[in-house]
Amino acid sequence: MKQHWRQVLIRTETTLRSTIEVIDRAALQIALVVDEQERLVGVVTDGDIRRALIRGLSLETAVGEVMNKRPKVASLRDSKAQLIAMMEGHHLYQLPVIDDQGRVARLESLQALYKQPSFPNPVFLMAGGFGKRLRPYTDECPKPLLEIGGKPILETIIENFVKSGFRRFYIAVHYRAEQIKDYFGDGGRWGVKIDYIDEVEPMGTAGAIGLLPDYLPDVPVIVMNGDILTQIDFARLLAYHNEQQAIATLCVRQYEYQIPYGVVNLDQQRVIGIEEKPLQSCLASAGIYVLDHSLIKVIAEQKQLDMPTLLNQQVSRGEQVAMFPIYDYWLDIGREADFLRAQGEFTKYF
Template identity: 45%
Template sequence: VNIKTLFLSVDASLKEAIKTIELGAAQIALVVDENEVLLGTLTDGDIRRGLLKGYDLQSPVGLVMNKGFCSLSEDFTENRAMQLMNEKDFHQMPVIDSQGRVIRIYLMKELLKPEKFPNFVVIMAGGEGHRLRPLTENCPKPMLKISDKPILEIILEQCIEAGFQNYYFSINYLKEKIINHFQDGSKWGVNIQYLEEKQPLGTAGALSILPVKPKNPLLVLNADVLTRTDFNKLMLFHD
């Protein structure tokens, strides 16, 4: 988070505060002076309470901001910050220097993100789906949709949530439809490469055409199987 996008002056209106909170993606606005010294914090709840007291959207944030805010000194580690935020049930916690100036903000949603893995995920997506004909006559089985989303995309997002960034999709049947949809993975913020089977090779066969021998354990998945398995815990156990 760019901390300066959360800043408001004490004279800013509640309407401006709502826009700052909406665009800042941190669910909070920080009221600072001209030297970026923290004067107060503002959340949706503070604004609602102010409106209930009779203030309007043009009222200055200084009238409703939380002056009794909690903050952390800059020597707090992420682990200590997360422990304190968990104890107090805080979703955000600003960090200030010895002069009271805001230098960053800890967000619980960021602190709780799973560990990122360098390990590759190999997803087998080359099958023809004979048993699902006629649904798979013009659509590869991994691209069949559940709630308007391809099965393969559901699996990908589950893996991303578990902390995986690097993928190989093993493809063969109607491969262009898969490549056109996922491309290099940048839409999801990940790296996707393709293992193109000239003929169906089966699970172990597809692993044989990996361009480099992996140094770390692989996660191998079928593109037509949905599971609630926690892939993060699975990899931590085996890695």
């Protein structure tokens, strides 16, 4: 619903008369009651108002007396499938999504979730790496063709994009390129169009993007590593990028790690505390990006380029680089432990 839902934000003191006008004007059949910080305190539907009037309440009654003070809500971490299951299970047509502070982030509609969109945006999949950390599995097979759940990793990635409404793919290949080309062909088996970008020599994690053809539509490009399993909502990611009006959007994942030693805290040379094996966390790049079309030319001019360098260049030029946190399932198949873990988790998430 993009920002359309903001039209139905009201306060507890709003009258039923005004609430009816808000609901009618937005045509969403619901209004969201929020406080000064836009934290959700309740919802009211046209049915709630109708029942209030039948009970004899006047149109000047404050909506706070009528609203549902314990509505069903979703979090930003809930996937599209989880949203649909929640709405179907509780017979809801709209569902507010709130952040960790209880503020309204958006309003989902069951009709919109069911609707199958179609996007003109190209998807660029990076599948040219050697997969050295996964040897001997990759001695004779490129990593994107390693099977998890009975099919290649890259096939699962493409199928997820297809389900989200993307039809145009470019795959960057280098190591054992012919095996990838032979398996996926022109994409006809999946009802999509696939072209290949041949890296004669490795060009860095972003360089091959500069080899994309000049005739691409002037829309953002989604870029993703070809060894990631995820349930991210690509349509939501693209909508977020467009709303931010950013030159690029970087997907990030919360990463936690434990220091295996006691950490000493100092004030100059004086010990002020020792913390035993503390747990640290940071935001790590998830290997998924949305790039403005103009960056294709920027990359082409530099030949060999890594993605962090590209994004740092844009930041230094004053361009906006947005951050999109991933709360859905995500796993980078970079090591043998990840590969084995994915085998056990595949049926649960895919």
